[in-house]
Amino acid sequence: MSRNYGPARPLERRHMPAHFDISLREYTKNRTVRIPDDFGPDQSLRGFESDYRNIIDYIVRITHRIWETDAREVNYIAACYAPTSLIYDDYGLQTGSKKIIADTHHTTGAFPDIILDAEEVIWAGDDEVGFHTSHLTRIIGTNTGESRYGAATGKKVSVMVIANCVALENDIFLEHVLYNTSAMLQQLGIDLWDEADRLAADPPPGWPRSQQTWEDLRRSAAPARPLSSAEPVDGFDPDAFARAMHDNIWNGDMSMVDASYAADLPFEGTTERKFTGSSAYKDYVTSLRSAFPDLSLQVDEVYWMGNEQDGWLISTRWSAEGTHKGDTDMYRAATGAACQIWGITQWRVRDGRVEQEWQLFNELDLMMQIAKARRNAV
Numbered sequence: 001m002s003r004n005y006g007p008a009r010p011l012e013r014r015h016m017p018a019h020f021d022i023s024l025r026e027y028t029k030n031r032t033v034r035i036p037d038d039f040g041p042d043q044s045l046r047g048f049e050s051d052y053r054n055i056i057d058y059i060v061r062i063t064h065r066i067w068e069t070d071a072r073e074v075n076y077i078a079a080c081y082a083p084t085s086l087i088y089d090d091y092g093l094q095t096g097s098k099k100i101i102a103d104t105h106h107t108t109g110a111f112p113d114i115i116l117d118a119e120e121v122i123w124a125g126d127d128e129v130g131f132h133t134s135h136l137t138r139i140i141g142t143n144t145g146e147s148r149y150g151a152a153t154g155k156k157v158s159v160m161v162i163a164n165c166v167a168l169e170n171d172i173f174l175e176h177v178l179y180n181t182s183a184m185l186q187q188l189g190i191d192l193w194d195e196a197d198r199l200a201a202d203p204p205p206g207w208p209r210s211q212q213t214w215e216d217l218r219r220s221a222a223p224a225r226p227l228s229s230a231e232p233v234d235g236f237d238p239d240a241f242a243r244a245m246h247d248n249i250w251n252g253d254m255s256m257v258d259a260s261y262a263a264d265l266p267f268e269g270t271t272e273r274k275f276t277g278s279s280a281y282k283d284y285v286t287s288l289r290s291a292f293p294d295l296s297l298q299v300d301e302v303y304w305m306g307n308e309q310d311g312w313l314i315s316t317r318w319s320a321e322g323t324h325k326g327d328t329d330m331y332r333a334a335t336g337a338a339c340q341i342w343g344i345t346q347w348r349v350r351d352g353r354v355e356q357e358w359q360l361f362n363e364l365d366l367m368m369q370i371a372k373a374r375r376n377a378v
Contacts, residue, residue: 004084005173008166010223013231015125017305022054024121046127047169055131060118067116077101082173088217090181092206111141122315124303134315135163157187162344162360178360182271196367218319222300238304242316250297261354269359291331292322311350337373
């Protein structure tokens with residue numbers, strides 16, 4: 001029976017898997033198969049339904065069960081999200097499993113053929129502290145039904161989503177999720193600024209977020225002290241690496257990019273950003289920092305799996321504040337608006353270098369913040 005789990009407990013270094021025995025790679029055995037016949041090795045899952053073998057199996061199969069089976073058990077969300085669950089999404093804070101059920105019915109109505117294809121799951125924790133999972137999935141579907149964004153367009157979408165969840169006893173009770181809504185709208189042929197203006201005038205539930213919600217978003221599941229300070233180690237430290245890289249790239253001079261990113265880095269990000277190479281990466285960062293020249297970013301949570309020999313998968317959740325002071329093509333004329341930006345980054349790292357990056361942030365929400373400032377200035 002679902003209950004109130006209270007605040008998510010932060011992870012310690014001992015909670016990080018040192019191998020990939022339980023991983024999406026092992027789950028699918030590198031085959032083009034999304035739900036295998038063999039669900040992988042057993043893992044202690046106290047309080048979870050006995051059908052699930054390990055945390056990867058749980059995350060992948062509840063997603064499939066809710067979104068894709070012939071029966072499409074949307075109401076099963078009530079069995080795997082707590083009634084008091086907190087969901088920080090592109091727009092703000094959504095509370096409770098009933099809201100998730102309603103939103104899922106809306107999306108499956110707009111995209112009846114939808115599938116959610118898991119591409120990576122980074123996990124840490126256990127059935128005592130809670131399982132923390134960073135689930136990168138691909139939403140694929142055809143817009144043949146009406147949605148909150150308008151009439152059916154008949155267009156196909158394929159957008160990346162990253163959901164960072166904390167689960168205990170079969171319940172997800174905390175989630176930070178970015179749906180890449182801006183990419184979906186672009187693929188539907190909807191002008192982003194027109195939609196940002198419309199939503200700023202008629203906001204969806206949870207928007208704009210309060211200062212308290214913003215502070216809670218940032219500190220949820222975050223350790224009191226970074227593990228690299230509280231539990232220092234010799235050798236490569238994923239926590240220290242992630243924190244130093246994000247600080248140098250977004251707050252500093254980006255000197256670590258050339259040293260710590262593969263020259264041919266594949267990047268996929270928000271609103272259809274796809275490019276290759278560290279030089280293109282620096283151009284991307286510069287474009288954002290030009291719009292928000294006083295941008296100040298902090299790392300909120302880092303967890304990982306891996307080792308020196310096999311490499312690492314690292315999930316970093318981060319947040320930033322900045323003033324819209326710069327005129328840019330993407331964000332148009334400066335408004336002076338104080339803006340909130342938050343994101344999730346997944347990395348593949350080997351030998352101290354980032355070999356691949358996936359990153360999402362709340363771009364449509366950011367545009368809505370700017371659109372609201374423009375409306376208020378009129």
